[in-house]
Structure formats: C-alpha cells, structure tokens
Amino acid sequence: MMYKVNHGGWLVMFLASLLLAPLLYGIINKVKAFFAGRRGPRLLQVYYDIIKLSRKAGIFSRTTSGVLQLAPIVSLVAVLMAMLFIPAGLFRSPLAFAGDVIFFCYLLGLSRMLTILAAMDTGSSFAGMGSSREAHFSMLAEAVLFAIIIFLAIVARSICLSNLLSALSLVTPGISSPAILLVAGAFFVVILLENCRLPFDDPETHLELTMIHEAMILDYAGPELGMIHYTASLKLWSFCSLLALLILPERVGGTLTGVLVYLTLIMAFAAAIGVVESIMARYRFLKVPHLVIGSLAAVLTAVSLLIFF
Amino acid sequence: MAYLFACLGLLLVGGMTALLLSSRPSLAMKIGSCSAIIGTSALLLTLLLLLRKMGFAASPWEETLLFTRGIRFAYDLASLLFLLPTALLGLIAAIHSIGYLRDHDAKRSGFYWFSYNLTLVAMLMVPLLRSAPLFLIMWELMGVASFALVIFDWGSADSRRAGWIYLLASHAGAAFLILMFVTDNRPLSPGMCWLPVVLGIIGFGLKAGLPLLHVWLPSAHPAAPAPVSAIMSGAMIKLGLYGILRFVILPGGDAMLQCGWLLAILGLTGALLGIILALSQRNIKTLLAYSSIENIGIMTMAYGLGVLGVVYKMPGMAMLGFSGALLHMFNHAALKGALFLGAGSVYRATGTLNMEKLGGLMKRMPWTGGAFAANAMALSGLPPGNAFLGEFLIYAAAFNGVINGHGPLRTLSLLCIITLAIIGGLAIATYSKVISAVFLGEPRNDCARKAREVSWTMCGSTLALLLLNLLLLGLTPYIMPMFAPLLTRLIGGTSTAITVTDIALLLTMPSIFSLLLIGLSAAAIRWRQWLGVHREDAEGVTWDCGFAAPTARMEYTGTAFAQPLLDAFAGVLGLRRQIQRPETLFPDAISADLQSQDLALSGIWRPLFRRFSSLAIRTHRMQSGFLHAYILTMVLALVVMLVWGMFCHRLDQPTTAAPVVTEEISK
DSSP, X not given: OOOBOOHXXXXXXXXXXXXXXXXXXXXXXXXXXXXXXXXXXXXXXXXXXXXXXXXXXXXXXXXXXXXXXXXXXXXXXXXXHHHTTSOGGGBOOTTOOTXXXXXXXXXXXXXXXXXXXXXXXXXXXXXXXXHHHHHHHHHHHHHHHHHHHHHHHHHHTOOOHHHHHHTOOTTOTTSOHHHHHHHHHHHHHHHHHHTTOTTTOOTTOSOGGGOSHHHHTTTOOHHHHHHHHHHHHHHHHHHHHHHHHHHSOSOOSSHHHHHHHHHHHHHHHHHHHHHXXXXXXXXXXXXXXXXXXXXXXXXXXXXXXXXXX | OHHHHHHHHHHHHHHHHHHHTTTSHHHHHHHHHHHHHHHHHHHHHHHHHHHHHHHXXXXXXXXXXXXXXTEEEEEEHHHHXXXXXXXXXXXXXHHHHHHHHXXXXXXXXXXXXXXXXXXHHHHHHGGGBOSHHHHHHHHHHHHHHHHHHHGGGTTSHHHHHHHHHHHHHHHHHHHHHHHHHHHHTSOOOGGGTHHHHHHHHHHHHHHHTOTTSOTHHHHHHHHSOHHHHHHIIXXXXXXXXXXXXXXXXXXXXXXXXXXXXXXXXXXXXXXXXHXXXXXXXXXXXXXXXXXXXXXXXXXXXXHHHHHHHHHTTOHHHHHHHHHHHHHHHHHHHHHHHHHHHHHHHHHHHXXXXXXXXXXXXXXXXXXXXXXXXXXXXXXXXXXTSTHHHHHHHHHHHXXXXXXXXXXXXXXXXXXXXXXXXXXXXHHHHHHHHHHHHHHSSSOSSHHHHTOOOXXXXXXXXXXXXXXXXXXXXXXXXXXXXXXXXXXXXXXXXXOOSSOHHXXXXXXXXXXXXXXXXXXXXXXXXXXXXXXXXHSOOEEEOOOSTTOSOOOGGGSOOHHHHHHHHHHHTHHHHTOEEEEEOOOSSSOSOOEEEEEOOOHIIIIIIHHHHHHHHHHXXXXXXXXXXXXXXXXXXXXXXXXHHHHHHHHHSGGGOOSSHHHHHHHHHHO
16 A cells, blocks of 8 residues: 655656646636636736746835745745655655644644734734734644644554545545545545635635635735745645545556546546635635534544544 | 752752842842752753663663652753753743833842742652652642742732732642552452543643633733743643653553543543633733633643544554654743743844734834744744644544544544644734734834833743744654653553654655745745845835825724624624714714623623632631630531441441451461
C-alpha cells in the first residue's frame, strides 16, 4: 500500500502543479460564466493577471509597518513548502517524513495567521472584519481537517501524508463506502471553506462588508497582490489534489494513465466548485459554523463506523 | 557541585546586601542586579555542564550533593531539566529588571532584589531537596518570597487583592502537599491508593495552574512587575509540573491508571478553557497568564498520555507523551518569558497594559514589537517556531494512541487531537489579537502615539530570548537524546521498540524544514527588496470605502476581533454585553462592550469563600470575652474527647505490646 517511488516523476509533477495551479481559477470562472450564460474571462486570464501584477510597483498604506509587506512573501514560501509533502501525481514525495501531515496543516496555519496580521496592519475596519471571520471559521476548519486525518491514520496506521492518502480509495475493501463518502464530502466542505469559496465566502461580492478573504487583501496592489493570487491558487490546487489522491486507489492503470486521471480529477473538482458557486447563495455568517460542525460530526461518524464495524 | 551552593550563596548574600543598603537605592540596585546576573549565569553554566554529564553518558541516575541529619540534597536529570528554565529566566529577567525598575521603582530596589534573589534561591532549591520537611519549607518560602514580589506595587488595590489570592492558593497548595506526604508514607488499603496521587495533583496543580485551581494566575501575573511575571510564568508554575513528575509519576504505584486519566482530562479541559479565556482578555498580561494555563494544560495532557502509555503497555505513546511534555516545558519557558518581558517593555513605554488603548507600536518600538510578534507566533505552535516541535510530539503521541489504542484510550486520544487542533486555531486568533491590537494599525491613544523604544537592557533581553528560541529550534534534535535516562525511567526502564534516538530523528525533519522556511523567506524578502530598488513603491491611505481620512477610531479593536469566536463559547465565558444604542437623532455617544468572567472564580471560589467567611463570623460568637465561658468550653471539649477515647479507641489497643517489652528486659 504505497505510492510509486519515482523522484523524477514526482519533481515533474510538482513543477507541473506550480504551473497549472492558476488554471483552476480559470476553470471555476468558465463554469460560472457558462451557468450565467456569459462567455466569461479567458481560461488563462488568471495567468495574465498575475504576470501583469508582478511587473508593477507596490503601494503600501502609510499606517502599515512592514508586516503587510512581509506577509505575502512568507505566506507564499509556507504554502510552497507545504506542497512539497503532497504525493503529487501518485508518486511518493521524496521529502515525506513521519508526521509531515501535521507540519502541512500548521504551515497553512502560518500562512493564515500572516494574512490576518497583514490585514490588521492596515488599520482598516473591513480588514478587521475579514480577519475576525477568518480566524473564527478556520479554527473550525482545522478541527474537521484533523478529524479527517484521524480517520485516515486509523486506516493507514501512519501519520505520513504519502501513506495516509495511499491507504484508502473509494473501492478499498473492508471499509464501508459510506464512511469514505462522508469523509470525502467533509473534505470538500473544508476545501470550500479554506479557499474562501461559496457558500462560505463570496469572492465576487461588491460589498467589502460581506467579504472574508477579499476584505483582508483590500490594501494590496502590484507584485504583492500577484503573490497573494498565486498563493491562493496553489492552496486550492493542493487541497483539490489531496481530495483526488484520497479518492484514487494507489495504482490506476499505468503511470501515464494514473497521472492523467489525477489531473483530470483535480480539474473536475474545480469544475464542481464552479457548479456549487453557480447554484448556491452565500450562507449567513452566523450559519457557517453549523455547516462546519455538521461536517465534523460526519467525519466523527465515519471514524466510529471505522472503529466499530 | 560546590559551585551550585556557591551560586546560591552568592544570590542570597547579594540579596541581603541589597536589602541592607535599601537607603541607597542606586547602590542596592547595582549590588542586587550584579549578584543576580553573576549568580544565575554561573549557575546556568554549571547546570549545562552537569546536564552534559548526566544526560549523554551512562552515569548514575542520581547524585547526592549533601546528606546530613536527614537532610538530603541530590540532583538527577529531572531536577536539572527543571532547574534550567529558572536559571535562564532568572538571568534574563534580571537584565530586564534593570531597565524596568529605572525611573519608576528605583527607590525600592533593595527590597526588590532581596525578594527576587530569595525567590530564585527557593526555586533553585526545590528540585534539589529530597527530604519531605525541607522540601515543604522551601516550597513555602518560594510562595512567600514571590508573594512579596507580587505585591511590589502595594499601593494599588488590585495588587493587594492579587497578592491575597496568591497567598491563599500557595498555602492551600502546601496544605495538600503535607497531606500527600503524610498519606504517601503510610500503608494504605488497596482501595485508597489513589489518595496520595489526587492530593499531589491538587497540591502541585495549585502551583501549576490546572483548571479550577488556576484562579491565582490571572490576577497575580498582571499585578507583579513584568520580570517577575516572566519568572513565575516561565519557571515557577513549571515547578508544579516538576512536583507531579517527581512525587506522583516517578514513584509509580497502583494508582497510575487513575492518575493518567485524571492528568489527561484535567490537561484537556485546562488547555481549552485557558485559551478561550485568554482570547477574551484585554489586559496583555492577563491574556498571557491565561495562555500559560493553556500551555500547562497541554503539558499535563501530554503527561497523561505518557502515563496511560505506560499503563496500557504502549511504550511509543509513553515516550512521545513524556518527551513532548518536557520539550514543550522548555519552549514555553523561553517563549512565555520573552512575551511577559515584552509586555513589560510596552508597559514602561506607554504606561498601560490595556490593549484597547494601544496600537501602532510596531513602528515606534520596532525591536520590542518584532521580537514580541515573532515569539507570539512561535507560541501559537506554528512553524518555524520552536513550540511547534513540542506540540508535534504531543500530536504524535495522541496519534499513536488513536492508531494502536483500544476502547476508551482511543476515544481519549481522538479527543486530544481534535482539542489540540481547536486550541491551535484559537491560539492563532488569540495571538493575532494581541499582536494586532498592540503593535499594528494606528495608535488609539496619546500614550501609544508618544511611545519610544525602551532601553537596551529591556530590548536586548527579549531579543536574547528570541535568539535562544531560534537556537532551540535548530538544536532540539541534538538535545533530545539527553533526556534518555529520564525517559527510560519514566516508561519503566524496559527496552522498547521506540527509543529517544527515534524521537530525535522524528524531530529532525520538522526542525530542518523550519530552518529552511526561515532561510527561504529571508531570501525571498531580500529579493523583493531588490525588486523594489528598480520600481518606485508608492505610499497611500488605507482603503476604507473611499473615506479619505481613516482614523484609529475606525479600526477594529481587539474585542471586536475576538467577538464572533467568543460568542461561540459564550456559555463558558459568562459573557456580558453592554450596548449603548443611539437614542436621539444626533446621538452623543454609542458604545458596545463585551466582558467575560472566569466562572471558576465567580461561580465556585467566591461563593465558597463567602460561605466560609459567614461561617467564621457565626463562630465568632464563641469569643465572648468571659473567662468563664472559655473555661467551660475547654472542660466540655475535654469531656467530649474523653468519652470519644473511651468508647472508640479502647478496642484498637495493641495487646501484644506488653510481652515484647518484658522479653527485652529479661534479656
């Protein structure tokens, strides 16, 4: 029960994911445009945006103290480092170590705390609102994420990301498939929440008052904004690929087929996010914890199914 | 080992001299601070040398320093590990004190240094003493000497109240410890073997700040001068954990199962309650004190996991639990010490500890602010902070329990992991709140606006601790094997599948990646600066919906930041809202306020003490002032005792005593 060990293959897939990550936002936007009956922005628009932003000079508020400037850089480094532990494309990560899944979660925590601090550095009340909500929801998301890890750890008897994900698939014998479906569903909720998508956060709202993530980055411009967009897409990519790896068995046909299925699945998740965003409205902020705690309950049910049946 | 006593002697003599020279404050200051700094740094060096001897080599477990007339001084690895934070923080807080006392409390420096050195000596003696009576005396001395420091600002009613609570808690703890020592030396019926364990956990828990027993911490820490809070929070409460380790866990016994469960559940609740209450505070030091309760809870939980690992024969979990607790103890000492010292610097620069009145200090005090922010982020358990390594091991212990355990143990480990995850999220929120309310944004008050960077002694001490934390981050995998003798003793001395080296290896990767993270971030920041040379980065106004002149009043306050999270835990916090709504067409003032209370204090201890005092007032009637009445009471009491003795104790008389005596005489 292990992914293939192929360091070269992993490296290629890692670089490919760095390159392909912004595409996910393009797919989401295309799907949403399709549902709205528009043509929508080009598939590669996010790339153009990031490239354009990276050529500009930065603008910083006079209130800020340098935290605003440091945060996106360190945040990007943290997310990049977190991606090193993902067994990209069904290849075991060469840097995997026992407990890397905890390190992974906490690296994302670091990126989150930096974003919060940078937002508070601007002294804007909108940024304050956004970061307050982010701190609240992400705490809940973290609990769900760790519950999912517990489920996987019981199956895999390991706490290494590469082993955790390979131990399970939709067709694993001996584990009731409702349990796996519950976990996968909860993980999809975590993806939506962690990446600030509907129904938790509306990335396209025009009111600063109702934003979470977008309110926190209101004061960014130029290369910093580009970095933030890129970091966000990397984060979305890592989460989608984790879900893909969770569902896929450790061997799918040949190597090439496996990689293709993996990539297609990630794109499909992006499309699914687009569909969710097109057919759902944003929840009231007060209701968000209910949904997240509901998914925590779902995972805990799955864990007890696993333990007792 | 003569060095150890020489250092302690130097501390004592320096303190005494400072007290005697109280009339000449500047001289007392010099003598007091010099003796403290020289004494503690010499001690630190000695400790490190001893640690190297005891840790790595196959040396005897314990070495006796002095053994006369029933008084035994000895040290082993456990003593040394718990002495280290005291010596270290004693040194750095002494340096910070020089700046902290200048201009403000310089006149009373003689008294300060006397109490400071005495507290340090008592704290350093506690882990060395092996005989119960002297241990208790030193334990009490530690409480009394630090009480003098807590009420150092005795002019303010808050300080006196805090001191009072502290004294009560300290004495109550000692009382439980006396009971523990009494019951421990006595053969108990098998059904009662849990009694010394529970007594010990309560007695030491009162010092450590376990849930429900924690009430003295949040009042004593803000009242004491910052360097003292740093020592108390960084080192003294850890001695409570030392006591639990030495007198409850190390002796073992039949009650280890109950002990493990008690510790784990107490730790879990303490950690969760501590961080929730921390989030709701607006005084920096109260917040830090509650966060100490949280961290003590995490360590206690790790102890619990360790003990349960031993009981359920899961050496991996036991190893991970104990080593995680010890490692987190170190990291927390260095980090929390630094944060309290930073809070002290903020207090000296602005004159307030209320977060809602501060803000924007990062630009005005960049060194203090930078060190505080970095330490606070590390204490949230995030990489690349050193606290992550300890929490990593505790997570690993709990995962070990989930994977290999069965039944209730599995459920407990599962709860531990979820709680740790929630605590992680709440810690991020809490420390984001402190950093942003105190250091970021616009200053909310004149005192914050006029703040300047503090003197180099204060600044340097927090920076030194930051550097130490960085060192700990890199060196932990190398230091870890040193714990080996203690850990093998803790898990029962058996050879196990998982060794300390394995744990050190487990930590190597997170440590390397954390250092890499720091390096890469620095490089990326440098690169961005280099980019900025060619482009002209502009300055602007913060975006507030087109509003041209955003002021500090439009900023989110710390309370506002925490409000949604606090509402989620309203039941635990006893939240009270005060909202002044706009009333007329042109309202003068509107306000909204959210206040929390510690339900352990207001729900349990205050009513209990009120009940006690009313009982005391009622018994007061017996003190009528008439001699006849007193004599009558005594006679009555004697009669009662006589009757009791006759009826109850006659049957218990040993009947075999007499023949033995005659036999001896006949020989």
